[in-house]
Amino acid sequence: MESKYLINSNGSAGISSAFAVKRKLEPMKEQNAIKKPTNNNFNQQQKPNLYKNVLAANSNKRSSIDQERRSLPVYNCRQRILKELEANDTLLIMGETGSGKTTQIPQFLLQAGYANGGIIGITQPRRVAAITIAKRVAQELATGIGETVGYTVRFEDATTERTRIRYMTDGILLREAIGDRLLRKYSAIMLDEAHERTVNADVLFGIVKQAQLERAKQRLPKLKIIITSATMDIDHFGQYFGVRGMYLEGRTHPVRVLHAKDSQEDYIHAALVTLFDIHRHEPINHDVLIFLTGQEEIEALAQQIRQLARINNTGPSDVRVFTLYAQLAQGKQLECFLPVPANTRKIVLATNIAETSITIPGIRCVIDCGYVKEKSFNPGTGLELLKTVRISQAQAWQRCGRAGRDAPGKCYRTYSKASMEQFRSTSLPEILRSNLTSTVLQLLALGIDCSNFDFIDAPPPEGISSAHRALEQLGAIKPAPLVITTTGRWMAQFPLDPRYAKLLLSAPSFGCMEEMLSLVAALSSDNVFIGHTDKSELAALAHAKFQSKHGDHLTLLNVFSTFQKTEKPKIWCHDNFLNIRNLTYARNVRNQLAEISGRLNLAINSCGGDNVDAVKKCLLTGLFENIALLQKEGHYLTVSGRVKAKIHPSSVLHGKYKPQCILFTEMVQTEHNFLRQVTEISSEWVEEVLPAMKSFPK
Numbered sequence: 001m002e003s004k005y006l007i008n009s010n011g012s013a014g015i016s017s018a019f020a021v022k023r024k025l026e027p028m029k030e031q032n033a034i035k036k037p038t039n040n041n042f043n044q045q046q047k048p049n050l051y052k053n054v055l056a057a058n059s060n061k062r063s064s065i066d067q068e069r070r071s072l073p074v075y076n077c078r079q080r081i082l083k084e085l086e087a088n089d090t091l092l093i094m095g096e097t098g099s100g101k102t103t104q105i106p107q108f109l110l111q112a113g114y115a116n117g118g119i120i121g122i123t124q125p126r127r128v129a130a131i132t133i134a135k136r137v138a139q140e141l142a143t144g145i146g147e148t149v150g151y152t153v154r155f156e157d158a159t160t161e162r163t164r165i166r167y168m169t170d171g172i173l174l175r176e177a178i179g180d181r182l183l184r185k186y187s188a189i190m191l192d193e194a195h196e197r198t199v200n201a202d203v204l205f206g207i208v209k210q211a212q213l214e215r216a217k218q219r220l221p222k223l224k225i226i227i228t229s230a231t232m233d234i235d236h237f238g239q240y241f242g243v244r245g246m247y248l249e250g251r252t253h254p255v256r257v258l259h260a261k262d263s264q265e266d267y268i269h270a271a272l273v274t275l276f277d278i279h280r281h282e283p284i285n286h287d288v289l290i291f292l293t294g295q296e297e298i299e300a301l302a303q304q305i306r307q308l309a310r311i312n313n314t315g316p317s318d319v320r321v322f323t324l325y326a327q328l329a330q331g332k333q334l335e336c337f338l339p340v341p342a343n344t345r346k347i348v349l350a351t352n353i354a355e356t357s358i359t360i361p362g363i364r365c366v367i368d369c370g371y372v373k374e375k376s377f378n379p380g381t382g383l384e385l386l387k388t389v390r391i392s393q394a395q396a397w398q399r400c401g402r403a404g405r406d407a408p409g410k411c412y413r414t415y416s417k418a419s420m421e422q423f424r425s426t427s428l429p430e431i432l433r434s435n436l437t438s439t440v441l442q443l444l445a446l447g448i449d450c451s452n453f454d455f456i457d458a459p460p461p462e463g464i465s466s467a468h469r470a471l472e473q474l475g476a477i478k479p480a481p482l483v484i485t486t487t488g489r490w491m492a493q494f495p496l497d498p499r500y501a502k503l504l505l506s507a508p509s510f511g512c513m514e515e516m517l518s519l520v521a522a523l524s525s526d527n528v529f530i531g532h533t534d535k536s537e538l539a540a541l542a543h544a545k546f547q548s549k550h551g552d553h554l555t556l557l558n559v560f561s562t563f564q565k566t567e568k569p570k571i572w573c574h575d576n577f578l579n580i581r582n583l584t585y586a587r588n589v590r591n592q593l594a595e596i597s598g599r600l601n602l603a604i605n606s607c608g609g610d611n612v613d614a615v616k617k618c619l620l621t622g623l624f625e626n627i628a629l630l631q632k633e634g635h636y637l638t639v640s641g642r643v644k645a646k647i648h649p650s651s652v653l654h655g656k657y658k659p660q661c662i663l664f665t666e667m668v669q670t671e672h673n674f675l676r677q678v679t680e681i682s683s684e685w686v687e688e689v690l691p692a693m694k695s696f697p698k
């Protein structure tokens with residue numbers, strides 16, 4: 001396999017080199033480079049007591065971590081960053097992957113006294129990054145999580161009133177802005193991984209910019225804004241924020257890049273061969289991270305690797321395989337961050353959720369398949385699809401940057417150098433290719449009309465109109481003049497997609513609130529079934545017990561309701577091939593949704609699980625855009641957009657008799673359009689439940 005790879009013409013590839021041409025930056029050389037910070041570097045008076053106490057209590061334990069911190073490129077730029085921040089209210093900072101932006105800059109601000117007047121908030125596109133980075137920074141400051149450093153992600157808050165540095169997902173900060181548009185709680189906000197351009201981050205760029213201006217106008221304490229990334233389009237950001245960018249010089253550990261001579265069509269096979277080649281030739285403590293596109297691919301390859309490791313007599317004990325993807329329960333996602341025993345190689349199979357921000361200790365080799373599953377929304381059909389597409393060059397460098405964090409590394413790309421040159425330089429911002437229903441509602445709850453909002457890149461007008469249409473059908477807004485209704489305000493209270501929030505608001509009138517709380521919670525956690533196991537036949541038999549002839553939603557409800565009642569959940573989940581972590585997560589989500597429902601005085605009634613029609617009709621009130629009708633040819637056609645599709649093989653309705661009319665949770669595009677999580681409904685109900693949908697085809 002080695003012969004398939006070429007060393008990049010630069011030999012050792014500089015992670016930033018590919019972007020050097022794009023940068024028109026002010027190079028930032030540290031004037032007092034490698035000057036050890038002393039107490040004189042900041043005003044003693046301003047130094048927060050809290051930080052002083054933390055320092056005093058833990059000074060003995062920190063020498064090795066301190067050394068690691070001091071060797072990071074960002075450390076040498078500390079003085080300059082603080083000086084720039086004193087002079088400017090907004091900073092755009094670009095520095096190599098692993099240079100220390102995310103972990104160190106907030107600590108510089110803390111030391112400089114910025115946390116005296118408010119919290120230092122740092123947003124991350126993903127919760128796994130927010131959690132692991134907060135833990136690392138707490139360790140660096142030798143404090144417990146939730147003390148000086150904490151994190152908040154959806155359905156989990158690990159902060160206290162003592163927390164001064166708060167890592168969080170961008171969705172959390174956006175939600176807070178609904179309560180206070182000026183974000184008065186914060187003295188500084190760092191929007192990290194700006195290149196990711198998630199919808200939430202794009203909205204936040206505008207929110208923090210407005211909050212900063214408004215606070216200045218009202219003579220309130222200043223809001224400092226820091227935008228960071230290793231691969232952002234700094235000119236574009238510079239124009240939007242009206243500031244120049246800074247480039248943090250200094251290199252981290254080198255990563256040697258090896259491209260396939262020819263791009264490998266079967267990238268999973270290429271990844272497997274490369275992995276075993278690494279396993280034969282690289283020291284056992286060089287851990288490997290493989291980037292693939294999704295859960296099914298990852299689970300299948302994980303199983304194959306485990307089997308092959310046994311057959312090849314490398315011994316099961318010298319390989320530990322971990323998986324990392326969004327649908328995996330949080331606890332399980334964090335397992336790959338723990339050390340493995342000596343003489344064992346850690347192999348992590350991940351989607352793009354491991355692509356930015358995170359450091360998985362021990363990773364020396366990255367294998368990059370060059371593809372990603374990306375959301376794309378078609379406002380014409382109203383459907384959001386997940387499609388497998390080529391990554392951008394920025395993503396390729398970010399993936400590469402996951403190696404070389406604690407030592408020099410290697411990155412194996414299963415695509416050729418020539419084909420990489422054809423990749424887009426950066427990914428298309430999510431806001432230009434997503435369903436905007438949730439964003440439009442959140443902005444309206446903030447009192448902002450999306451059509452006049454100062455976006456860094458304005459979403460297409462047809463995307464906004466499509467969101468308006470959907471929100472009107474959900475009863476969340478009224479058009480001309482555009483206003484948010486009480487239902488809309490209530491929907492915005494739930495940390496859920498508006499369609500799912502609507503299910504909870506409608507449930508009391510169908511008498512099935514208990515059931516809907518359980519179902520929405522279980523849908524938020526996703527895959528509770530363990531299917532990829534060497535006992536897959538036994539697993540299928542166990543799962544069959546929960547099957548409802550009505551479809552996947554009621555099957556999932558059966559699983560969750562039985563789980564809630566079981567006295568020995570661990571044994572029960574094990575025996576039934578169910579994922580206890582995902583179910584426990586769903587239970588926590590349910591508690592929080594019930595708490596919000598209680599605050600809104602929604603009646604918590606139940607149909608006793610027998611009145612399945614009530615549950616199905618209620619599902620229609622939120623998911624009415626996801627209806628499909630059986631065609632004579634045997635396939636389904638979605639009512640909204642008339643897209644041809646099949647029922648996904650994972651559905652309990654797959655391969656059985658085909659219902660005339662179905663409701664689905666999502667559409668996935670692989671070789672066909674597949675409808676996931678499907679329930680049989682009656683087309684008669686549509687007009688009963690949704691009087692607005694008069695044009696429904698019979």
Ligand SMILES: Nc1ncnc2c1ncn2[C@@H]1O[C@H](COP(=O)(O)OP(=O)(O)OP(=O)(O)O)[C@@H](O)[C@H]1O
Nearest residue numbers: 097098099100101102103104136230357359405406
């Ligand atoms: N959980 C961790 N365990 C061990 N080392 C860590 C951990 N997190 C960070 N580090 C160390 O700190 C360094 C800086 O990480 P940090 O996340 O601050 O860099 P960054 O510049 O923000 O990177 P990126 O652009 O990739 O997000 C890493 O290269 C690594 O050496």
